[in-house]
Amino acid sequence: MTKQIPGFTNDDRSLFTEIIIGIPKIRHYLNTYGKGKNSESNLAKLTRNLDAIEEYIDQKNGLVTDDARLLRVALIVDSRSPKLYFLPNLDKVSFNYQEIEEAKRLARLAKSPGTIGNGLDSESLKPYTASNNQMVSLPPKTTIGGSHQSGTSPHCPHCGSANLKLQNDDRYRCLDCKKRTVSNKIVWK
Numbered sequence: 001m002t003k004q005i006p007g008f009t010n011d012d013r014s015l016f017t018e019i020i021i022g023i024p025k026i027r028h029y030l031n032t033y034g035k036g037k038n039s040e041s042n043l044a045k046l047t048r049n050l051d052a053i054e055e056y057i058d059q060k061n062g063l064v065t066d067d068a069r070l071l072r073v074a075l076i077v078d079s080r081s082p083k084l085y086f087l088p089n090l091d092k093v094s095f096n097y098q099e100i101e102e103a104k105r106l107a108r109l110a111k112s113p114g115t116i117g118n119g120l121d122s123e124s125l126k127p128y129t130a131s132n133n134q135m136v137s138l139p140p141k142t143t144i145g146g147s148h149q150s151g152t153s154p155h156c157p158h159c160g161s162a163n164l165k166l167q168n169d170d171r172y173r174c175l176d177c178k179k180r181t182v183s184n185k186i187v188w189k
Contacts, residue, residue, distance in 0.1 A: 018077040021087065023054050026075045038082060046075075046082055053084070152188040157181060162189075 020029045027050065034043050053073065060071045072087040155162050156174040163175045164186070171180050 018075075020075040020077070021072055023050055023057065023073055026050060026073070026084075029075065029077075034082075042081055046084070049084055155187045155189050157185055157187050160187075 018029075020026050027047075030043060030046065034046075038046075050073075057071050057073065064070055069089055071089070074085050074087050076083045076085060153162055154164050154172060156164060156172070156177060156179065158179050158181070159174060159177040161174055161176040164172045165175060167173055167180070170183050172183065172186055173180050
């Protein structure tokens with residue numbers, strides 16, 4: 001897909017960690033770009049490893065009827081050397097949704113303006129409780145876009161000023177920085 005990025009060259013590949021999924025795509029990658037990044041011995045070793053695991057993967061995938069459960073291999077190309085990884089089957093993965101929601105809540109609080117100490121204060125650090133069948137409720141926060149909430153006023157997303165004027169075309173003009181903004185980009189505080 002990098003060929004579709006305007007101005008992206010093969011030299012730019014060294015700036016990134018590349019991930020190629022699937023043995024046919026890995027072979028194509030190695031034939032197209034491998035010699036520029038790796039030694040002949042590394043490429044030969046990688047090709048031998050691909051040959052050795054391809055038969056195993058084909059045998060295992062021959063028993064699978066669901067495409068989502070296929071065994072897959074990924075090539076990770078970083079600044080050191082290429083590495084092959086088996087991608088996990090997500091049938092037996094369990095996520096701790098409470099921990100995820102708590103981390104999201106703390107991140108939102110840290111980003112929100114107008115609170116003490118980088119967005120966190122002692123009141124906001126009190127945990128919100130949730131049962132396994134319940135969504136975690138988040139504290140009220142400022143919103144961007146949409147219709148305004150009661151008790152809030154529009155603020156310029158560029159300079160933060162509340163000195164806005166609604167124009168006939170439903171855009172707001174900031175009287176301080178002189179920029180015009182569509183209503184769904186306005187910050188409501």
